[in-house]
Amino acid sequence: MPFVRSSLSFAAIVGALSLFGCATTSGNLTHSAERLEHSTATLRDDAHRDSDSSGYTRDAQALAQEARDFRRVVEDHHARDTDVRDAFEDLSKSYHAMRDEVEHSRDRDAERDFKPVTEAYLDVEREMRGYRRDRYAGD
Numbered sequence: 001m002p003f004v005r006s007s008l009s010f011a012a013i014v015g016a017l018s019l020f021g022c023a024t025t026s027g028n029l030t031h032s033a034e035r036l037e038h039s040t041a042t043l044r045d046d047a048h049r050d051s052d053s054s055g056y057t058r059d060a061q062a063l064a065q066e067a068r069d070f071r072r073v074v075e076d077h078h079a080r081d082t083d084v085r086d087a088f089e090d091l092s093k094s095y096h097a098m099r100d101e102v103e104h105s106r107d108r109d110a111e112r113d114f115k116p117v118t119e120a121y122l123d124v125e126r127e128m129r130g131y132r133r134d135r136y137a138g139d
Contacts, residue, residue, distance in 0.1 A: 029127040033071040036091075036120035040064040046113050056110065059098045063117070066094040070124075081131075088128050095121050 040063050047060035066087075073079050073087040095117075102114045 029124070029131060030071075030074050032120065032123040032127050033067070033074045036117070036124050037064075037067040037071045039116040039120045040067040043113055043117050056101055056105065059094070059101045063091075063094040063098045066091040084131065085128075088124070091121075091124070 040060070044057075044060040044064040047057045070087045070091040073083050076083070099114070099118070102110045
């Protein structure tokens with residue numbers, strides 16, 4: 001009987017920790033998405049002030065829009081895993097297009113301005129590797 005009781009206790013603890021882990025992952029993803037949205041908005045604003053690079057400005061605008069859309073999906077408690085993953089895929093395409101634009105420009109200012117975006121994007125990417133929305137979170 002003590003074995004059954006300790007096994008049940010152990011199972012309850014593991015279950016509670018699993019739920020906590022999902023909530024923490026979701027919270028970390030939300031924080032990373034907010035940080036990315038902020039850094040892309042700053043980049044967009046900086047690019048807009050520099051009227052010499054219209055392609056760069058369009059890419060920065062698209063990336064900022066995708067980052068905002070991604071954050072909204074992450075925060076939507078009714079969004080499914082596939083919604084979050086699809087939004088991340090769109091975000092990833094915009095990020096890589098912008099990164100390519102910055103690399104090809106060989107502009108040190110652009111590289112410096114893009115660094116916070118890359119750091120925030122990499123945080124989001126790390127969070128997405130372990131992402132699994134708690135299917136009961138919206139209930």
